[in-house]
Amino acid sequence: MRHLTATAAVIVATTAALGGCSSEETPPPTSSSTISAPPTADYLETSEQTVTKGAEVDPNDTKALEAAYSKSLLKQTKQVDAAWKREGLTLKGRNEVLWTKPGKYTKPDVGDEQTTVDACVVRNAQVFDKDGNDITADQKGKPLKKGAKTLIRYVLTTPDDGTTWLIDSWTEKGSCTAQQQS
DSSP: OHHHHHHHHHHHTTSTTSOOOOOOOOOOOOOOOOOSSOOOHHHHHHHHHHHHHHHTOOTTOHHHHHHHBOHHHHHHHHHHHHHHHHHTOEEEOOOEEEEEEEEEEEOOSSSOEEEEEEEEEEEOOEEEOTTSOBOOBOTTSOBOOTTEEEEEEEEEEESSTTSSOEEEEEEEEEEOOSSOOO
């Protein structure tokens, strides 16, 4: 059972709203174009919209995943999906984002621009083993009940100067409430 719980934690941690995983891969260096001023509210609103769509995505909707996830996160998600199939695990339900809050924005000399978005996510996606037991767990492998509210920090990159953002990784930061924190 311990192996299944660990596998479940990896999966739940790989699909953002349905899991999601911290990516250890860094984006490949690209030629950079600089932004002369801090990003506008509209610019960062796009990143918040990406988090909401990505966190609430149907894990079986390949096009939606491709629109919200970076290539490295898509690769991890596919690997986790394959591991789940081997273990006989299934994912049911969808998570819900209660609120988002923009975080730190960075523009490195080399590589893609990045920003973070914190989100309070209601964890309605559940992982079941082949016997139908709920084995949903957080990123640390601790059992996670349906409806738990989790504060998640998403790291996003933009391949096109902020026109679109892609979720690259995420990390659970603890619990949250329905009221957005200032």
